Structures are given as C-alpha cells and as structure tokens.
Amino acid sequence: MTKQTKSVLLAAGGTGGHLFPAQALAEELGRRGVPVDLATDMRGDRYGMGFPARSVHRLPSATLGSKSPIAIARTGWLLTRGLVAALGLVGKLKPGIVIGFGGYPTFAPIKAGQLRGVPTLLHEQNAVLGRANKMLAPGVTGIATSFASTKYLSPELASKARLTGNPVRTAVIEAARRPYWRPQPEGRLSLLVFGGSQGARFFSEAVPPALALLPMELRHRLDIVQQAREEDAEGVSAAYRRLGINAEVSHFFTDLPERMARSHLVIARSGASTVAELTVIGRPSILVPLPHALDNDQLQNATRLAESGAAWCIEQKDLSAERLANDIGTLLGDAEALVKAADAAKMLGRPDAVGRLADMAQELMR
The missing domain is CATH 3.40.50.2000 (Glycogen Phosphorylase B;)
Structure with a gap:
C-alpha cells in the first residue's frame, strides 16, 4: 500500500x-x-x-x-x-x-x-x-x-x-485469539453483564432477581462480572453477596474485550460495537435491545445474530425475572448449545x- x-x-x-x-x-x-x-x-x-x-x-x-x-x-x-x-x-x-x-x-x-x-x-x-x-x-x-x-x-x-x-479495536483482535472455553460439568461458570448507561441501570434491576431464582448449586458456581452505574454498584454487589454469588461489579471496565473472551455467556444490549466485538471474539450472548430506540437499530442488530444461531434475542418488554432465570439456567446447563452459538458468532465476525x-x-x- x-x-x-x-x-x-x-x-x-x-x-x-x-x-x-x-x-x-x-x-x-x-x-x-x-x-x-x-x-x-x-x-x-x-x-x-x-x-x-x-x-x-x-x-x-x-x-x-x-x-x-x-x-x-x-x-x-x-x-x-x-x-x-x-x-x-x-x-x-x-x-x-x-x-x-x-x-x-x-x-x-x-x-x-x-x-x-x-x-x-x-x-x-x-x-x-x-x-x-x-x-x-x-x-x-x-x-x-x-x-x-x-x-x-x-x-x-x-x-x-x-x-x-x-x-x-486492537484489544478486541488480541482477545479473539483466546478460544472459547467449553463449560465443564460442576466447573466454574463465567457470566458477563454490561450495556451502556441505560443498559447498566436495567440490568442492575433485572439480573440479580433473576439469578436469585436459580438453584443454589448453580448460583455457587457462578463468577459474575457486571457493569453498573456508580450509584447502583454497591446495591448490586450487596445483592450478589446475599445470594452467595462471586461477583465483580464496576461502573467501567477498561479491559472489557478480555473479560468478554473469558466469559461462557454474555448478557448485553445489542449496540453495533457490542455486536461486532461479540462476533469477532466469538461468544454466545443473550441480547436485550434498547427499547424505544429510533429506527430500532439494536433490535435489527440482535435479530441478525439470533437468526444465525449466534445469540438469543429477548425484547425488554418480554424479560421477566422468571424468563431470564430460565434462559440463563438452561443455557449454562447446555454446554453444546453454548459452543454452537460461540462458533456461529465467530463465523459472523469480520x-x-x-x-x-x-x-x-x-x-x-x-
């Protein structure tokens, strides 16, 4: 050139x-x-x-x-x-x-x-x-x-x-070198939760109650990394302590691509950069598009991944604690489904x- x-x-x-x-x-x-x-x-x-x-x-x-x-x-x-x-x-x-x-x-x-x-x-x-x-x-x-x-x-x-x-970014390309770590029976399970300012607020309110509905033996295998607003972080951390869940909660992670690469499952909004990074790194995800967005761009993004088998798209209006708990529990208990979704995401990555x-x-x- x-x-x-x-x-x-x-x-x-x-x-x-x-x-x-x-x-x-x-x-x-x-x-x-x-x-x-x-x-x-x-x-x-x-x-x-x-x-x-x-x-x-x-x-x-x-x-x-x-x-x-x-x-x-x-x-x-x-x-x-x-x-x-x-x-x-x-x-x-x-x-x-x-x-x-x-x-x-x-x-x-x-x-x-x-x-x-x-x-x-x-x-x-x-x-x-x-x-x-x-x-x-x-x-x-x-x-x-x-x-x-x-x-x-x-x-x-x-x-x-x-x-x-x-x-x-270069950090994402470097994180993509890490192969997907297949969940092991009775092993630790890594769950990453993030979603920008509005997403962080919603997930702070939605995810802890959902995880509370999981069986105790599954909760105690979880390692949670979650982005939360500064004013919500302590409340989210306290909720996880009460549930006996190992969690790291912060308002910002400078090494998010690396944390994404270490995750078995990601829960996130479906903004363009999130979708691009998930597919380049190749990680399965539950995507909750930002509701009421002009042009429904996040819903369009999440739908494309879901149709390819790389993610599961749940609109926020349909996301009860029971629904989220059921989906998280089902997916974390099905290593084959997670591996297939990780492979499908990787195929979409550019x-x-x-x-x-x-x-x-x-x-x-x-």
Whole structure:
C-alpha cells in the first residue's frame, strides 16, 4: 500500500458505538503511516481511550431529542455553529478525506468536507441506516456498511456502498485469539453483564432477581462480572453477596474485550460495537435491545445474530425475572448449545473490517 501524504479527518460522536470503530480505523491508518485527526463533540474522552490521533478538535453539536420549537431551534443553532467551525478546520487541515461514523457530531465535518470539495466517506455500524447518515448519504463519495443488508439503503445509495464490516479495536483482535472455553460439568461458570448507561441501570434491576431464582448449586458456581452505574454498584454487589454469588461489579471496565473472551455467556444490549466485538471474539450472548430506540437499530442488530444461531434475542418488554432465570439456567446447563452459538458468532465476525475500511478510505483519497 502506497503511503499517503495527506491526512485523514475522522468525525465521531461521544458514544462508544461511534468512537470505537473510529479508534480502530485510526490505529490501522497509523500503522500505514497516515496522519489522523479527530473531530468530535463536546463530551470529550469519556471512555479514557486515549484516542490515537495527532490532534482532537471539539466542535459544537447537538442531537434532536425533542420536537418542540425551542429544541429544534437550539439544535439548528448548534449544528450551524459546528458547521462554521468545521469549515475552518477542514480549510486548515486540508485532509485527503473526511470519514464520518454516524450521529449528529458527524454532520458538520462531513458537510464541511463536501463544501470544500474533499472526498467524504460514511461508515454505518448498524443494520439500519441512522438518521444523520441517512441525511448525509446522498452527498458523500462512498458508504461503508457493517451488514450485508442495511435497511434504508436505497438502490441509488447502494451503488456507492461497500460491505466492510464494523472495525474493532486492537484489544478486541488480541482477545479473539483466546478460544472459547467449553463449560465443564460442576466447573466454574463465567457470566458477563454490561450495556451502556441505560443498559447498566436495567440490568442492575433485572439480573440479580433473576439469578436469585436459580438453584443454589448453580448460583455457587457462578463468577459474575457486571457493569453498573456508580450509584447502583454497591446495591448490586450487596445483592450478589446475599445470594452467595462471586461477583465483580464496576461502573467501567477498561479491559472489557478480555473479560468478554473469558466469559461462557454474555448478557448485553445489542449496540453495533457490542455486536461486532461479540462476533469477532466469538461468544454466545443473550441480547436485550434498547427499547424505544429510533429506527430500532439494536433490535435489527440482535435479530441478525439470533437468526444465525449466534445469540438469543429477548425484547425488554418480554424479560421477566422468571424468563431470564430460565434462559440463563438452561443455557449454562447446555454446554453444546453454548459452543454452537460461540462458533456461529465467530463465523459472523469480520476481524479484517478495519483493513477493508482503511483500503476504501485510501482508494477514495486517491
């Protein structure tokens, strides 16, 4: 691959689903000797990832969370301010391409790239085209998708789209080297529970009562790792102590890919990065999509895995303590089912996604 002299400007918002694939691409471009800059919103480095860019530029942005005139006006004002700042940034950096990873923080940098005549590339992590990407897609140079079929990707847009997969971080690739550890009769059983801020709150309320319904002999074999909000962590830990369950509870795990690799079963939301990491590492999961999400992107993601035999999808409205206890108990008692799901997940994984996306970016730069 010929070394590029021009830089790449990445645009990604302050959520893990957008930032993690952007981080993976930045790592790969760095290995290829391509300078990378990041344009993000004002939330900053909330994941402590130490983003591998030569510079990080924070631009004004907003998400339209309400249809009230005041909310619409405020969002429009912030996006306009972001566009003015992004035009100046693109003019200063003169990147060879601007790459957006979805969400409203992508809007201003991609628009600025288009107005400055710079090639632009969108990456869609989900099985459904997000709102911001849907608005930007007609004017970009290329679109990279994570699923073979992407909802709302019209034939006109599909003509400039390419299936790359969803890039995962180097830590995930390293964790994927660990083979699935088949549960042993009477052996320890590792259960990982996580799900972002809203997921963490729901699982803090739902999982301990479900595990309380398991037979004592099964509870005492469990090793739980669970993400919980800071204000919920002690209550969750206390619940597990009362049940005699060995548990590690924290609001954040910096080594989550490694913990995923050590798990027999994962319970999680079904955001794009979670799905990508589960499939690259190859771990069976119970997925509970975030309800009421616009476009039902998490339900689409979880359904794709469930249809392939890699996961079990349960909508939150259907998830009682009894249902969850029954599913956890059944799965942890069926090593063959877990192994088959782990294999199916691994078959869906695209560990080469970051290379494919970097290749596409460099082609468009030329």
